[in-house]
Amino acid sequence: MSVSIDVSRVGTEDYRFSPSPLAELASAIHLLVEPAHHPAQQGWVAAVAASTEPHLLERLIDADFLWRTSRADMFLPAHPGTELADELDAVDALDDELWVSAALLTSSCGTLPLHRELGSPLVDARAREVARERALARGPRQLAFVDFVLSDPPRARAMMRQLLEDCDSAFFGELWRRLRPALAADARVKHDLLATAGLPRMLEVLSPAVTTDKAATRIVVDKLQDASTTAGEAGITFLPSVLGHPHLLVVHAPKWSPVIQYPVTAGDTSASTTAxxxxxxxxxxxxxxxxxxxxxxxxxxxxxxxxxxxxxxxxxxxxxxxxxxxxxxxxxxxxxxxxxxxxxxxxxxxxxxxxxxxxxxxx
The missing domain is CATH 1.10.10.10 (Winged helix-like DNA-binding domain superfamily/Winged helix DNA-binding domain)
Structure with a gap:
């Protein structure tokens, strides 16, 4: 099973490689709400949990489906900003229907099926039903969060931005300053490798789970679902992540430009995942x-x-x-x-x- 991305119309200059503070913050939150996936990060998780206000961690759990088994597409930007505030501003620029879809139907970067036929839960009754069913399966707190988003999107969006800014102040800001140089260096390596050795070789170094077809017109990512999308003239973005290891995330939902968040090891420039x-x-x-x-x-x-x-x-x-x-x-x-x-x-x-x-x- 795989996610396939048509890159036949993508020029070399339209392959973007850049660290993203928002994507790495979402990975950090994933660590906190799903620590069992990351045994090597147990020390960091324990330290943050011990030093962070309990109420902040509880607020993360209310919306845990945004970052536990799936990742909201809006948290993996196709055009990464220099600062977290820049990327949050870009999220704020999304219209309510797209924002709510990204928040409540977080399946592009996860194992849940992507319902391409559904509209936004704000206007599509079936989409609203799916969002509430998924939340109910996680618990009453998650269902209450979904109902809050559906009933008052502006307040929910303001609350979400405040939550992410609070996480940045509490534990992520200093961590990002330490991680950013390594991530920027890895992005440069992948960019230069694409220019000098070509797409298949760059992907071979990026991860054994990412390959191309024989004509190198389609990127194929080993995932637990079959899906496809087209990069088109908008290009494709690669986001290096230290905190996301070993996850390999792919944005492939309609209305979103393709994005691949790939794992790297701090101080190293290659992923360690095995095909x-x-x-x-x-x-x-x-x-x-x-x-x-x-x-x-x-x-x-x-x-x-x-x-x-x-x-x-x-x-x-x-x-x-x-x-x-x-x-x-x-x-x-x-x-x-x-x-x-x-x-x-x-x-x-x-x-x-x-x-x-x-x-x-x-x-």
């Missing part, structure tokens, strides 16, 4: 009792095919077939010692499998 097809290949490689026996022997030290055949009472051709599958999955390497070929198991690859799988599932 899900590689994870599937590795799980398949271990889903066999004979290959598990061979792995048990090899993780203890190098062995030849003959050694393994004798130890497990197998034929040499049978051992060779299973070793080939383990090697293609990246679990073993081979080297020649005189006239013998010895095989070694890579324990680091095996140790990473669980974390890689979690990151791929959360992407």
């Amino acid at each position: 899900i097809d590689v994870i599937e290949q590795r799980l398949h490689a271990l889903d066999n009792p004979i290959r598990l026996r061979l792995a048990r022997s090899l993780i203890r030290g190098p062995h030849t095919t003959a050694d393994l055949a004798e130890a497990w009472h197998l034929s040499a051709p049978e051992v060779s077939r299973h070793l080939a599958i383990l090697r293609e999955a990246g679990f073993i390497t081979s080297s020649r010692r005189g006239r013998y070929v010895v095989y070694t198991f890579d324990a680091i690859v095996a140790a990473r499998l669980g974390q890689d799988m979690i990151e791929a599932l959360l992407r």
Whole structure:
């Protein structure tokens, strides 16, 4: 399953790479309301929770579907601003119908289905019903928030901006000042790589989960839903994110320019996510009792095919077939010692499998 973006009419100058304070703030809030997705950030989450006014954290929970399992499209700007205030001003410029749709039907950047046939909940009864059903599934507080947005959009919008500004003052402003140089550097690297090596190579470095078709006219992002959109002359925007790791978010809803928020590691310029097809290949490689026996022997030290055949009472051709599958999955390497070929198991690859799988599932 994937999200496909037609970029056949996008010129090189229309690929935008830039950090976004609003997008990173939304990622920070996601960390606070869904800390289980980010075990490596537990220290930061605990520190913020301990130092932030409890009432502010409670206000985030009221509208948690804006940033828990999905992300409102308006929080990933196609034209990032220099300061958070600039991007909040751009959000304020949206009309009420589009703002309410983005706030209450947050499914473009998530796993929920995107109802392209629905209008704004302000004017479409079915859209309003879907928004209330989703909120009700989360709890009475979330339903009360949705009803408040539907009944008084101007007040709800003012309250949302104030909430984001309060988060900026409480915990995000100083963090953004530390993260921004690394994000800006990564954006420059990706921009230069596109110019010098082309789109397929840039995407290969950006994330194993983002590729192109053979003609390089369509960007394909591995996601848990099938969808498509067209970049057109408006171009496409790439937002680097440290706090968003391992998530890979794609804005593809109608009326929104395509945006990809991709994960980077602070101090590094490459994403660490592993393609899900590689994870599937590795799980398949271990889903066999004979290959598990061979792995048990090899993780203890190098062995030849003959050694393994004798130890497990197998034929040499049978051992060779299973070793080939383990090697293609990246679990073993081979080297020649005189006239013998010895095989070694890579324990680091095996140790990473669980974390890689979690990151791929959360992407």
